[in-house]
Amino acid sequence: MRIPYFPGCAMKTTAKNCEVSAMAVASKLGIEMVELPRWNCCGVFPSLVNDDLMRHVAPIRNLIRVQEMNKSGIVENEYRLVTLCSMCYHTLKEANLFVKDKEKLTKINTFMDREEEYEGGVKVLSFLELLKEVGYEKIAKEVKKPLKGLKVAPYYGCLLLRPREIGIDDPENPTILEKLLEVLGADVVDNPCKVQCCGSYHTVDKKSIVAKLTYDNLRYPIENGAEIIATCCPLCTFNLDSRQKEAKELYRDLKEIPIVYYTQLMAIAFDLEKKFFGLDLDLYYKNPKPLLKAKNLY
Amino acid sequence: MELAEKVKNISGENVLSCYQCGLCSGSCPLRFAMDLSPTQVIRLTQLGLIEKILSSNTFWICSTCFSCFARCPREINITKIMEALRQIKLRRDQDYIDLKNVSKEELKKIPPIALISNLRKTTA
Ligand code: SF4
């Protein structure tokens, strides 16, 4: 399967570990994620007011690239676009819904010069949805090193789930990530905070708010026995990991816990080469390696 | 255009069906840092007292998490109301964030998505 892939800025910077592991895992499963030959910022966070069409131009441009890939034969009749980053997924999917209104679509198409018209036929997918489609049985066959005894708590954050028309699963009680983690052989720990907000972009100028949310979001899964948290979104990952430092300054009793992408856990369970685990990239506040070593997984 | 009309217009939300159950505030993870609760913001919007909301910090603290909207029994998209308020404030005043107040080290460390999404919400 060859499928268009939109990386977004995070996958090339702070979430390289997510991309490197996801690409390797996908290829094991027979999925070739073909990066858009030319892409721009997803648009980061759709505008939620209806007189701000300008802000939908960036995501729509990316969707046009998928049409172009089909026309030039880079992919064959494949109008799905897969994303790894939750923010990109959310923004691209929202823009796609937004232009279901023909009047808005015409306005945006007219606005863009030297661009072919967007026809509205692209489908935006998250990597988790693609994995579900590939099937857990197929994934289970690739699990060479089950994550036995590793107590993992799932964390979804907001943008993959809400609002409902954008979400990939139930906005209040999703289970798609748990199912995957179970297939990997992990001991899945209940996380009452799995759909909570990580504090998002407040991490730029309101660190103490994010530190409090980090504390709240980690405390309960840790109390439930979690040793590691599996995340989906580069911003959640940054906040849950890096802001542990600030959280500890405010709340002395916080126990530190490593945060990894579910794609990294997949690469580990598939027993791929270590370079695909994405653990050597200097991206961590709390290094996951000691725990993984103790569990004979690294 | 009257401010209340403007909020309705650009958000596309009619808040009159809110019966003040408070579920939005109870679901809001950022409530602890807000001076007006989301429920109060909706009430003031119903009453057309938008200026009162504009002098609060609530819509700046809102992180666009959609938890309130996911639970509102009247299916009011409160998140959109918050965005409309941010936009009205931004279009009239100056930008909310001043990056000069964020240290260079932090700026280096922070993921680009955090920075850009912040600027999307706090600058016009
Ligand atoms: S949850 Fe909905 S109905 Fe209840 S107070 Fe909030 S806006 Fe009103």
Ligand code: SF4
């Ligand atoms: S979208 Fe804003 S107001 Fe609604 S729950 Fe989230 S932070 Fe609170």
